[in-house]
Amino acid sequence: SQQGEEDPQALSIQEGENATMNCSYKTSINNLQWYRQNSGRGLVHLILIRSNEREKHSGRLRVTLDTSKKSSSLLITASRAADTASYFCATDRSAGNKLTFGGGTRVLVKP
Amino acid sequence: SAVISQKPSRDICQRGTSLTIQCQVDSQVTMMFWYRQQPGQSLTLIATANQGSEATYESGFVIDKFPISRPNLTFSTLTVSNMSPEDSSIYLCSVYTPTEAFFGQGTRLTVV
Structure with a gap:
């Protein structure tokens, strides 16, 4: 079952603008990760933030x-x-066991 | 890191038939994960495949419908059995280090 909800479900912006998306989850976690998926293909890892961290940049x-x-x-x-x-x-409750994914946000960046 | 080769990349199948999806990893891993992604939806974990033991299925998924093999530490298969149009989805295999998951490119299955 999905651990988290994401909003918005879809986002359309112009090139050069910033895109912000949010994720909420239900249980305690070890870490939270963000992934990108292009056109229904495999997911690519973007960034991981641990439960004792508040902000991370990449x-x-x-x-x-x-x-x-x-x-x-x-x-x-x-x-x-x-x-x-x-x-x-995606949330990891126990450091390397398995991930539970949120609902996802579809982002369209218009040139 | 890990590189996962998944095949087939897509298939169109008749209802009532079965399809076996293969995943090959370029390194030895203890656990491999199989996900389903229904159209426009997120990923749902089907099962965890461990070498040398039976797969562990998530709630709502059963071995008769999704039998899994894990003959060695670099290979796994997922079979979608007795398919119906509701099985039309993308199926993804994955391996997970403590900090990052790696995915195959997915199998886009359409059942007609």
Whole structure:
């Protein structure tokens, strides 16, 4: 069963704008990860944030985690057309056992 | 890191038939995971495949419908049995390190 919910379900922005998507989850976690999926293909890992971290950066990506609210956000800055994809959060409750995926956000970046 | 080769990449099958999906990993791994992604939906874990033991199925998935083999530490198969149109989905295999999951490219199955 899905651990988390993501919002918005879909997002349409112009190239150069920022894209923000949110993920909420239900149980305690060891870490939370974000993945990208292009056109129904395999998922690609973007970034991991541990339960004792509050913010993490990787290139144009910024992830925050609020364990008290059981929520996370992914910010993509200065978006590009190539960022068009579906983005999923995934939670790991026990460090390497298995992942539970959120519902996903479909992002369309218009050139 | 891990590279996963999954095949077939897509197939169109008649209802009532079965399809076996194969995944080959370029390194030895203890656990392999099989997911289903229904159209427009997120990933749902079907089962965890361990070498040398029976697969562990998630709630709502049964071995008779989704038999899994795991003959060695680099290979696994998932069979979708007695297919119906409701089985039309993308099926993905995955391996997971403590910090990152790696996925095959997926099998897009259409049942007609």
